[in-house]
Amino acid sequence: MVRQSGRVADNKKASLNVVEKTKTAVSAKASAAASGAAAVKKKVAAVAEEAKVEVVKKTTAKTTASKRKAYAVAEVDDEDDVKDEEEEEQLVKKKPAPKKRKTAGAKADDSMPLAARTAVASLPRAMYIGAHVSGAGGVQNAVTNGMQIGANAFALFLKSQRKWSSPPLAPESATQFHSLLKQHGYDAAQHILPHGSYLVNLAQADAAKAKQAFDNFIDDLERCEALGIRLYNFHPGSTGGDTMAAACGRIAAQLNKAHKATESVVTVLENMCGSGNVVGSRFEDLRDIIAQVDDKTRVGVCIDTCHAFAAGYDLRSPEAFAATVKEFDDIVGLKYLRAVHLNDSKAPFNSHRDLHANIGTGFLGLRAFHNIVNHAPFQNLPMVLETPIDEKGPDGKSFENKQIWADEIKLLEGLIGADAETDEFQKTAKDLQAKGLSERNKIQEQVDKKAQKDAKKGTRSKKKATAAKKIKDEDSDSEQEHECSHSDD
Ligand SMILES: [Zn+2]
Numbered sequence: 001m002v003r004q005s006g007r008v009a010d011n012k013k014a015s016l017n018v019v020e021k022t023k024t025a026v027s028a029k030a031s032a033a034a035s036g037a038a039a040v041k042k043k044v045a046a047v048a049e050e051a052k053v054e055v056v057k058k059t060t061a062k063t064t065a066s067k068r069k070a071y072a073v074a075e076v077d078d079e080d081d082v083k084d085e086e087e088e089e090q091l092v093k094k095k096p097a098p099k100k101r102k103t104a105g106a107k108a109d110d111s112m113p114l115a116a117r118t119a120v121a122s123l124p125r126a127m128y129i130g131a132h133v134s135g136a137g138g139v140q141n142a143v144t145n146g147m148q149i150g151a152n153a154f155a156l157f158l159k160s161q162r163k164w165s166s167p168p169l170a171p172e173s174a175t176q177f178h179s180l181l182k183q184h185g186y187d188a189a190q191h192i193l194p195h196g197s198y199l200v201n202l203a204q205a206d207a208a209k210a211k212q213a214f215d216n217f218i219d220d221l222e223r224c225e226a227l228g229i230r231l232y233n234f235h236p237g238s239t240g241g242d243t244m245a246a247a248c249g250r251i252a253a254q255l256n257k258a259h260k261a262t263e264s265v266v267t268v269l270e271n272m273c274g275s276g277n278v279v280g281s282r283f284e285d286l287r288d289i290i291a292q293v294d295d296k297t298r299v300g301v302c303i304d305t306c307h308a309f310a311a312g313y314d315l316r317s318p319e320a321f322a323a324t325v326k327e328f329d330d331i332v333g334l335k336y337l338r339a340v341h342l343n344d345s346k347a348p349f350n351s352h353r354d355l356h357a358n359i360g361t362g363f364l365g366l367r368a369f370h371n372i373v374n375h376a377p378f379q380n381l382p383m384v385l386e387t388p389i390d391e392k393g394p395d396g397k398s399f400e401n402k403q404i405w406a407d408e409i410k411l412l413e414g415l416i417g418a419d420a421e422t423d424e425f426q427k428t429a430k431d432l433q434a435k436g437l438s439e440r441n442k443i444q445e446q447v448d449k450k451a452q453k454d455a456k457k458g459t460r461s462k463k464k465a466t467a468a469k470k471i472k473d474e475d476s477d478s479e480q481e482h483e484c485s486h487s488d489d
């Protein structure tokens with residue numbers, strides 16, 4: 001949609017008068033599927049305009065699937081701060097990533113565009129919004145997957161995020177990646193943000209394990225450089241029980257080594273939401289790492305909205321958002337901000353729980369995202385959704401419903417320049433909140449229970465640790481909490 005003089009009015013209308021249009025959009029999409037490729041493109045473009053809050057409906061189905069997960073993760077939550085690298089490795093070995101089975105229907109849809117990409121120049125602000133897409137079968141597939149959901153930026157894993165060894169980047173994958181980027185006009189240096197391995201802990205003190213982590217890290221950086229990617233996002237790590245200062249020092253030392261061993265890639269630290277041993281939950285941790293990095297042009301920060309909120313940084317009201325941004329600027333420096341992860345939070349403020357929710361359905365709410373996409377200094381950064389898209393098909397098998405991301409991208413783009421004080425905005429925000437209510441209540445209850453338990457017992461008990469471990473062994477979904485909500489291999 002081209003927005004010129006009347007764009008504010010257009011925005012309001014297009015982005016907010018949406019719930020009623022969902023039915024039309026769904027039927028348009030269904031008939032689009034039956035038409036030829038040209039017709040599909042045309043109709044999907046129309047759908048893209050209309051289907052902005054289809055996510056409202058999708059989220060209901062998602063709630064059931066995520067219920068089980070949420071219960072499982074609740075029990076293991078407080079194990080985070082004592083979990084060491086060894087335990088993590090064991091966990092990964094024992095339980096490979098849950099495979100997402102696709103229904104025949106979902107498979108057939110793989111190449112069909114779910115939304116047309118918005119021309120960023122047509123938006124009131126240059127916001128590049130996309131999602132963490134799959135690069136399964138080769139990194140080139142991430143480009144197609146990004147196109148499919150109408151993403152103007154995207155994240156991907158450059159190799160398996162749960163394995164220590166992976167085959168090298170195939171030359172034909174790299175060639176196809178480059179030609180697809182060119183064909184679709186993606187700027188690899190600006191708007192593609194790979195996510196690092198979950199196994200790598202650059203704060204690792206043990207020499208052999210630190211080397212293993214470093215080698216894996218460097219391998220990813222080299223892949224970035226071969227693909228023309230400039231930004232590389234990773235989780236800072238875990239202290240392993242050491243002091244935060246020592247951990248930050250070790251991370252910085254590893255980064256210095258990595259920068260010397262590579263040419264240009266910028267290593268982007270993601271803020272975290274855990275407590276205790278988790279590095280990066282406080283802006284001060286990020287500052288302390290950056291302070292010890294020799295080449296400041298090679299280090300940056302990615303703010304994950306869910307992590308920030310769960311770590312105690314509020315983003316909900318314009319005032320709270322401004323205060324958090326100011327705090328970040330004062331402590332870290334806004335010039336280091338290189339990317340944003342857009343996730344709502346199923347867990348309440350300052351709960352230190354990492355549970356991503358669909359946009360507007362969590363404790364952050366739509367207003368927070370209005371703040372973010374209208375903040376001028378965030379322009380031109382890659383903004384990446386890591387929201388849940390797993391659903392159960394009619395056959396009971398789970399599949400990834402990428403339409404959710406396509407719709408969330410349009411929803412967020414529609415917020416740019418829109419007036420948040422209108423009745424329409426309030427209604428959309430309220431409808432999305434209603435969809436997430438039961439999930440929020442459930443997690444709130446878990447958080448309250450845990451707080452009661454902690455108050456009663458003081459520090460964590462052995463009994464709790466054992467119970468948590470048992471659940472971890474039983475349910476692989478529990479891993480989801482510590483990771484961005486996507487699988488890839
Ligand atoms: Zn994230």
Ligand SMILES: [Zn+2]
Nearest residue numbers: 195235270484
């Ligand atoms: Zn992450």
